[in-house]
Amino acid sequence: MAQQLIASLSEEFLPERHEDGHRQRVLELVEAKAAGKEQPVIAPAAPAAATVVDLMAALEQSVADAKKARKRHPSAGKAKAAKRTTKKAAKAGKRKSA
Secondary structure (H helix, E strand, O other), X not given: OHHHHHHHHOOOOOHHHOOOHHHHHHHHHHHHHHXXXXXXXXXXXXXXXXXXXXXXXXXXXXXHHHHHHHHHOOXXXXXXXXXXXXXXXHHHHHOOOO
């Protein structure tokens, strides 16, 4: 099935179909410089002031959200009941008989 999918999506690679825009821009700059035309260098835009994220607060929030989601899960009540049953069985096995 995977082979059929790959075969249906694959086709012959034709390099003339694809255009390398970056290479073309670099060649244009090289040709302009060789011809004596100086291009002004445009400085990259300064990064916007990013907000600093408090990773510890984000982690605590994530853990709290996960706990809430776990409580909402339909099997959450069953898991608690199963824990209580196994604890009772463990306690009963630990009792010493006289």
